[in-house]
Amino acid sequence: MKLTSEFFGRKYHLSYDVINCIDDFKDNYDLAKEAILISLRRHGATSVKSPCESTIIFVYPNGKFDIEMLEQELKPHFFFSLCLVDKNQESNHLEKIHYNYDLNKSLQEMWENVKSKISQKN
Structure with missing residues (x-):
């Protein structure tokens, strides 16, 4: 079942590699992923999924997402x-994903932890 934000929002596909994990993130790949999640939360993303390592699919609630600022x-x-996932005439996103469910579960936990970190800063 789709979340309301996923049905009405705009979905984006982000694939990434860390440039210098040792210097920027103390050689901790999870810190790098957390940095991306913090940026996505700050920009208003409402949900995330991770079908495979180094990929995050996120939903933004409307068409006002500032892709330049995130860049x-x-x-x-x-x-x-970073790409927008298109929709067909029935407003279904055009995508096929084969998930690593354990990886996605870990991402969901990290996403919730980031929410509390963002709330504490405000």
């Missing part, structure tokens, strides 16, 4: 590809 935040630390 500026990610560019110093990541190589990436």
